[in-house]
Amino acid sequence: MNSPLYVAIDTPDLQKAEALARQVRNHVGGLKLGLEFFCANGHHGVHQMAKIGLPIFLDLKLHDIPNTVAKAVQALHPLEPAILTVHAAGGRAMLEDAKAAAGSHTKVVAVTVLTSLDDGDLLDIGVGGRAMDQVSRLADLAQSAGLDGIVCSGEEVGVARAAWPNGFFVVPGVRPAGGAMGDQKRAVTPREALDRGASILVVGRPISLAADPDLAARAIEATL
């Protein structure tokens, strides 16, 4: 069975990215490439990482008017990502157009509430209520817009999974017990996230900053 553990390769340095991916390749199920990698290395970088042989999760969190997002998704076709993110806050038309523009091999998932935000941060941007309520609202929107799933924290994934049994749930910001939170505010352990209904887990710094990234990935995998 493929591992649900995806490693976040958060570096603009292609050689470092390749080295990290090769170190952990036997203990992760996929490679998540985000904005800092893509802005620095573009399509060439993604093609290079794809040669390692693991599914590519392109975490670009697209968020713009529907026409612009649809054109951006089309421009990504040659990369054939297994998973691509857009922001649910872009609205129904943007979500529908993003899904329609994606190739059939690509799961389009909507970021609901970033795991670096808590209820107070949401209030600052004009969203009253709890992160849980906002995730549920945006998960409903993503489902009805025809997306494949959502990105949310491990705190909400159980409720979201119950409302969308066939959805694909990406849970980032997970931390091994006692692990440093960094900028993450809504984190659970990898095991808890899976038990609550995560489809895949995204782990970055607990692996990439470890003295031995492969050992760190193996230790997390052993808890799953």
Ligand SMILES: O=c1ccn([C@@H]2O[C@H](COP(=O)(O)O)[C@@H](O)[C@H]2O)c(=O)[nH]1
């Ligand atoms: O809500 C979100 C959406 C995406 N991410 C991304 O996941 C990784 C997490 O990295 P860590 O080092 O394990 O904190 C990172 O690439 C984020 O861009 C997220 O954290 N939260």
